[in-house]
Amino acid sequence: xxxxxxxxxxxxxxxxxxxxxxxxxxxxxxxxxxxxxxxxxxxxxxxxxxxxxxxxxxxxxxxxxxxxxxxxxxxxxxxxxxxxxxxxxxxxxxxxxxxxxxxxxxxxxxxxxxxxxxxxxxxxxxxxxxxxxxxxxxxxxxxxxxxxxxxxxxxxxxxxxxxxxxxxxxxxxxxxxxxxxxxxxxxxxxxxxxxxxxxxxxxxxxxxxxxxxxxxxxxxxxxxxxxxxxxxxxxxxxxxxxxxxxxxxxxxxxxxxxxxxxxxxxxxxxxxxxxxxxxxxxxxxxxxxxxxxxxxxxxxxxxxxxxxxxxxxxxxxxxxxxxxxxxxxxxxxxxxxxxxxxxxxxxxxxxxxxxxxxxxxxxxxxxxxxxxxxxxxxxxxxxxxxxxxxxxxxxxxxxxxxxxxxxxxxxxxxxxxxxxxxxxxxxxxxxxxxxxxxxxxxxxxxxxxxxxxxxxxxxxxxxxxxxxxxxxxxxxxxxxxxxxxxxxxxxxxxxxxxxxxxxxxxxxxxxxxxxxxxxxxxxxxxxxxxxxxxxxxxxxxxxxxxxxxxxxxxxxxxxxxxxxxxxxxxxxxxxxxxxxxxxxxxxxxxxxxxxxxxxxxxxxxxxxx
Numbered sequence: 307x308x309x310x311x312x313x314x315x316x317x318x319x320x321x322x323x324x325x326x327x328x329x330x331x332x333x334x335x336x337x338x339x340x341x342x343x344x345x346x347x348x349x350x351x352x353x354x355x356x357x358x359x360x361x362x363x364x365x366x367x368x369x370x371x372x373x374x375x376x377x378x379x380x381x382x383x384x385x386x387x388x389x390x391x392x393x394x395x396x397x398x399x400x401x402x403x404x405x406x407x408x409x410x411x412x413x414x415x416x417x418x419x420x421x422x423x424x425x426x427x428x429x430x431x432x433x434x435x436x437x438x439x440x441x442x443x444x445x446x447x448x449x450x451x452x453x454x455x456x457x458x459x460x461x462x463x464x465x466x467x468x469x470x471x472x473x474x475x476x477x478x479x480x481x482x483x484x485x486x487x488x489x490x491x492x493x494x495x496x497x498x499x500x501x502x503x504x505x506x507x508x509x510x511x512x513x514x515x516x517x518x519x520x521x522x523x524x525x526x527x528x529x530x531x532x533x534x535x536x537x538x539x540x541x542x543x544x545x546x547x548x549x550x551x552x553x554x555x556x557x558x559x560x561x562x563x564x565x566x567x568x569x570x571x572x573x574x575x576x577x578x579x580x581x582x583x584x585x586x587x588x589x590x591x592x593x594x595x596x597x598x599x600x601x602x603x604x605x606x607x608x609x610x611x612x613x614x615x616x617x618x619x620x621x622x623x624x625x626x627x628x629x630x631x632x633x634x635x636x637x638x639x640x641x642x643x644x645x646x647x648x649x650x651x652x653x654x655x656x657x658x659x660x661x662x663x664x665x666x667x668x669x670x671x672x673x674x675x676x677x678x679x680x681x682x683x684x685x686x687x688x689x690x691x692x693x694x695x696x697x698x699x700x701x702x703x704x705x706x707x708x709x710x711x712x713x714x715x716x717x718x719x720x721x722x723x724x725x726x727x728x729x730x731x732x733x734x735x736x737x738x739x740x741x742x743x744x745x746x747x748x749x750x751x752x753x754x755x756x757x758x759x760x761x762x763x764x765x766x767x768x769x770x771x772x773x774x775x776x777x778x779x780x781x782x783x784x785x786x787x788x789x790x791x792x793x794x795x796x797x798x799x800x801x802x803x804x805x806x807x808x809x810x811x812x813x814x815x816x817x818x819x820x821x822x823x824x825x826x827x828x829x830x831x832x833x834x835x836x837x838x839x840x841x842x843x844x845x846x847x848x849x850x851x852x853x854x855x856x857x858x859x860x861x862x863x864x865x866x867x868x869x870x871x872x873x874x875x876x877x878x879x880x881x882x883x884x885x886x887x888x889x890x891x892x893x894x895x896x897x898x899x900x901x902x903x904x905x906x907x908x909x910x911x912x913x914x915x
Contacts, residue, residue, distance in 0.1 A: 379432070407467050703731045
């Protein structure tokens with residue numbers, strides 16, 4: 307008992323020392339500004355406000371990425387609160403410092419971008435905490451490393467605040483960037499070390515009783531099952547993502563949705579037929595289709611929230627396929643996520659699904675769930691038991707194994723226990739698989755009111771686009787108000803409006819902004835065509851050839867391509883020989899140059915194009 311008390315005292319002293327050091331770094335006024343903001347939600351609320359106001363497209367993207375880490379931040383705060391019982395709340399030093407630092411630097415583009423990158427790096431390194439903290443938070447070793455993680459973070463952000471107070475003028479010059487780069491490199495190194503130690507610790511610790519923290523899955527595990535439970539979660543998780551990543555996907559889509567939009571969907575007759583309690587088994591599957599950029603993912607987030615608020619369904623399960631990440635394009639990933647969500651929704655005391663999954667995991671002999679048919683068989687058996695459930699699937703057209711997945715969905719819906727909604731583009735193959743299902747196809751006419759809301763909010767949130775001079779000059783030249791012009795020419799594509807307004811915001815004068823908006827072709831397809839034509843006119847033949855080759859391959863291949871694969875394709879085209887062959891010829895295009903060259907036309911994320 308004495309050793310336990312000694313360790314508890316050490317942890318308590320660690321918080322007090324960290325708090326004292328942070329307060330000594332900053333002046334009393336700054337400390338007073340930090341302390342009211344004690345939770346991740348305080349930081350995330352600020353991030354959301356900045357997203358709504360931000361006109362710089364790159365920063366909007368960084369803010370969106372930070373917002374997607376909300377689940378991890380909250381998991382980490384919960385772990386800190388468990389460790390810091392009876393001591394001053396540690397959260398204020400992290401979330402308050404980050405929030406204040408971002409507010410101070412938000413008018414300095416380069417510095418602000420770099421701070422957001424630091425915050426994203428922090429969120430990346432917290433993945434191990436998200437996965438393991440709920441199981442091993444009682445371990446003294448794990449607590450010690452969590453505190454080390456904590457001290458590294460508050461040290462970095464307090465130094466950022468201190469630098470701002472002492473060197474405001476330097477922020478405008480490169481001398482700031484060199485000083486910041488040095489601090490960031492130290493921070494990154496400390497984060498990496500802490501991340502590796504935490505991961506190694508989590509993989510080897512044999513800790514005490516599992517903490518539930520409201521998690522229904524953990525509630526049905528006994529202390530002698532904790533290692534089995536952790537192993538099962540890893541087995542269901544994709545190799546490079548946590549099992550709870552689906553919640554971040556939903557949150558990101560939900561944050562982009564404006565109030566009072568998407569509601570028209572539930573008033574459609576087909577939706578009412580699908581939702582009626584006495585609908586026939588063949589009406590249990592509803593297919594909602596729309597063209598690219600029409601807002602299907604945002605609509606799927608609304609449907610999930612709408613159904614979750616209804617007492618008719620015991621649980622709403624969902625999955626969003628994502629073409630950027632290969633692991634999120636497979637039917638196995640969808641089956642794993644849906645099974646995990648079903649596991650969490652099981653009533654207390656009902657652990658039959660858990661037992662079936664553990665038995666199947668042992669029988670498979672694999673470190674990850676890879677057999678769709680066997681896993682789906684277990685899911686289908688339990689999803690149709692007891693409470694009625696709804697399943698919402700977004701971007702089915704992205705799924706690499708859509709035919710097998712649709713066959714599985716049809717089997718679930720035919721048994722009458724679950725209602726299913728699938729959203730996708732109206733592609734020929736999907737149409738063949740779902741042609742006999744209930745269907746809602748929407749476009750410019752159906753989402754007209756939502757589009758008008760989006761345009762008006764987007765214009766009002768931008769300090770450039772909200773200028774009265776822009777509205778007046780546009781109406782004078784084109785004889786129509788700017789919102790009406792955008793609504794008419796968008797053809798129902800939110801993506802068209804987003805890309806056009808982002809391009810307009812880069813212009814330096816009202817005249818340039820008016821010309822850009824007024825001369826842009828109607829609809830997303832024509833917009834892409836005009837961009838490609840402009841590149842063909844302005845670039846040399848070699849560059850245009852690279853553009854065409856890259857776009858042709860990433861468009862036609864039904865999965866994300868790695869940067870190395872695209873480079874090999876280009877090499878084969880230019881030299882006529884592949885790498886590591888008898889006729890291998892050197893190819894003078896680096897991966898960095900290729901990504902930079904195509905950066906304005908393709909998305910480079912997670913090492914894929």
